[in-house]
Amino acid sequence: MKISVIVPIYNKVEYIERCFRQLLAQDMDDIEVVAVDDGSTDGSGDLCDQLSGDARLRVFHTPNQGVTAARRYGVEQAQGEYIVFVDSDDELLPGALRTLYDAISQTSADEVIATFCxxxxxxxxxxxxxxxNPTDLVRAIIAGKNRFPVLWAAIFRRTILEGCLDTPRDIIEGxxxxxxxxxxxxxxxxxxxxxxVYRYTLGVPNTRRRTLEREMLYDRLxxxxxxxxxxxxxxxxxxxxxxxxxxxxxDGHMEVRHNYYIKAIGTLPAGIPLYDRVVWALPPLLSRPVIKLYRTIIQIKQHRL
Structure with missing residues (x-):
C-alpha cells in the first residue's frame, strides 16, 4: 500500500459524501481511505458505514476523544507507506495524491508540503x-508567521510520525x-x-476556545x-x-497583560518587534483597543486568501 489518507470525523454529516467522493476519485489505485468516526452524534458514523462499499474505504468508530486521538488511531490502522491527512469538511483536489506521491518518492523526502486554495x-x-531547513519552519510556525499548510496539503513518510500524535485531549486548538x-x-x-492539492472550507463553524489553563499546558508541551x-x-x-x-x-482579560504579557516581552533576548514595543509601553486601557485593531487587520488579511 502506497498511501493511507486519514480522515477524522466528528459531526460533519453534510460534508462527508463530498469528501469521500473526491478521495475515491483520485488517479491512484494503491491507496486507502481510513475514516475515523470520533463518536459523532449527528449520523456521521452511519453515513460512513453506508458509503463504505468501496474496498478502498475503511471505516472505524471510536468513543469521542478529540481530533488528535482520531488521527492517531487512523495512523495506527493505516497500511500505507505514506500518510496524508484530510479534514472531513475539506476536499482533496483531482490528481492530488499522484502529485504528492511523485514528489516525495522522487525527492526521497520525509515530508512534502504543497499549497491549498x-x-x-x-x-x-x-x-x-x-x-x-526544518528549524526555519519551526521558527515560522511557533512565531505565527507561517503561510504554508502545517498538516493538510502535505504527505508524510509514515515512520516520521511516530510519537508525534500523542497530544493530550485538553489541547483543542493548535x-x-x-x-x-x-x-x-x-x-x-x-x-x-x-x-x-487541497481545497480548504472557510466559514465552517468552530466553537472551540482555548482557556488560559489550556494555553499554559500548550506552552509547556x-x-x-x-x-x-x-x-x-x-x-x-x-x-x-x-x-x-x-x-x-x-477578550478583556487584562490580568493576562499584567501577569504574563509584560513578563514575556521582558524575556525576549533581542529584536522585539516595533508593534510589541508600542503595546508594551501603553497603559492597559489603551493597549486593549490597539491589540484588538491589530488582530482585526490580521484576520481580514487571512480571509482574503
Whole structure:
C-alpha cells in the first residue's frame, strides 16, 4: 500500500459524501481511505458505514476523544507507506495524491508540503520552494508567521510520525501545529512544491476556545518539544506566547497583560518587534483597543486568501 489518507470525523454529516467522493476519485489505485468516526452524534458514523462499499474505504468508530486521538488511531490502522491527512469538511483536489506521491518518492523526502486554495479558488501564497531547513519552519510556525499548510496539503513518510500524535485531549486548538513542530524537531528532509492539492472550507463553524489553563499546558508541551534547540528557538517561542496572550487581552482579560504579557516581552533576548514595543509601553486601557485593531487587520488579511 502506497498511501493511507486519514480522515477524522466528528459531526460533519453534510460534508462527508463530498469528501469521500473526491478521495475515491483520485488517479491512484494503491491507496486507502481510513475514516475515523470520533463518536459523532449527528449520523456521521452511519453515513460512513453506508458509503463504505468501496474496498478502498475503511471505516472505524471510536468513543469521542478529540481530533488528535482520531488521527492517531487512523495512523495506527493505516497500511500505507505514506500518510496524508484530510479534514472531513475539506476536499482533496483531482490528481492530488499522484502529485504528492511523485514528489516525495522522487525527492526521497520525509515530508512534502504543497499549497491549498480556499472555497472561492484563491490559492495560498508560495512561500518556499524545494528543500527547506526544518528549524526555519519551526521558527515560522511557533512565531505565527507561517503561510504554508502545517498538516493538510502535505504527505508524510509514515515512520516520521511516530510519537508525534500523542497530544493530550485538553489541547483543542493548535494541535495540528504542535504535531508538525514535533515532526520537524526530528530534523526530517522537507520539500515544498508549488502545486495546489487541497481545497480548504472557510466559514465552517468552530466553537472551540482555548482557556488560559489550556494555553499554559500548550506552552509547556511546546517548550518541552523545543528543548533540544532552545537557544535557537527561544525568541520565536516568546513571540508565540505574546500572540496568544493578546487573544485573552482582546477578550478583556487584562490580568493576562499584567501577569504574563509584560513578563514575556521582558524575556525576549533581542529584536522585539516595533508593534510589541508600542503595546508594551501603553497603559492597559489603551493597549486593549490597539491589540484588538491589530488582530482585526490580521484576520481580514487571512480571509482574503
Amino acid at each position: 480556499t472555497h472561492n479558488g484563491i490559492q495560498s501564497p508560495v512561500v518556499y520552494q524545494g528543500e527547506v 494541535e495540528d501545529k504542535l504535531m508538525q513542530v514535533m515532526v520537524l524537531m526530528k530534523r526530517p528532509r522537507v520539500w515544498f512544491i508549488n502545486d495546489c 511546546l517548550r518541552q518539544t523545543l528543548a533540544p534547540q532552545w537557544s535557537e528557538l527561544h525568541s520565536a517561542f516568546v513571540l508565540h506566547q505574546l500572540k496568544e496572550y493578546e487573544k485573552f487581552i482582546c
